[in-house]
Amino acid sequence: MSGQLPLAMAARRPPGFEHFVIGDNAAALHSLRYDTGCLYLHGPPGCGKTHLLRARARSEPGALYLPADMISDSDSLAGAESVSWLGVDDLEALSGRPEAATTLLRVLDSRRSQGLPLAVAARCETQNLPELLRDLQTRLTQCSAFRLRPLDETSLRSWLEARAQQRGLHISDTAVAWLLRHERRDPGHLESALERLDIAALAAKRGRITAPFVRMVLGEG
Known part of the structure; x- marks a missing residue:
């Protein structure tokens, strides 16, 4: 897959209380x-x-x-x-x-x-x-x-799965595990990673996000 995404990175949503985990x-x-x-x-x-x-x-x-x-x-x-x-x-x-x-x-x-x-x-x-x-x-x-206390792994996993679902992404358990192992464990950073995966999945016409696809889009970590 080309390193160039077909769209400019979508603007990050302004932070709101409703988006706080x-x-x-x-x-x-x-x-x-x-x-x-x-x-x-x-x-x-x-x-x-x-x-x-x-x-x-x-x-x-x-x-x-x-x-x-x-x-x-x-x-x-x-x-x-x-x-x-x-x-x-x-x-x-x-x-x-x-x-x-x-x-x-x-x-x-x-x-x-x-x-x-x-x-x-x-x-x-x-x-x-x-x-x-x-x-x-x-x-x-x-x-x-x-x-303020960071989210534990269980809470982060649940949040990631929920955010992926809200974006219409079908993300595998192994892809979630890869994100938690290789990316920074804060919701803001993980939201940005999901955004990149969303754009890349749309370009590749993929219906499911797997760990190999995550590695290809985000790097080996």
Whole structure:
């Protein structure tokens, strides 16, 4: 099969709460949807932090989702004090950047004084954040904290089978096992893999997705 797919890769669907695979994260999902205070989400890559922040921003007019590596001086957060909701992702990106951390601290203080909601996400708990200003860490410990847990293999397998079925793909058990063995085990990445398989199966006029076909489309892993 040619490495060139017949169609440009379909645009990834915008993340929404309805697409989030809950697993053991129901409390975090509920709080992010409805809480009006300060939230701190932490957990390993692929557990859904970015998905949830972007879903909240998408669901609310006037909201702002912002990766922390885009924060520099005060101009980079102009207007962030007054948006309807603010989500800051990948907080570790502020490590060793005191000016950016101070800028975010001022915004957090302003929003708290106004009673405006915000959420911050990072890989670790606040006390383990590297090289962040002590004042910023102190403010973040005052937020309601939720640890997001990755899906276990059984949940991921069930989700993969359900998503394939929703796409009209008949995927074999061995193909699912190959995906779980060779691809990153997070729903966002696996959704992208299913998207590629969907396009390739359509081009090849295949009705069933097998492990050899998956290897051909996605590589040996």
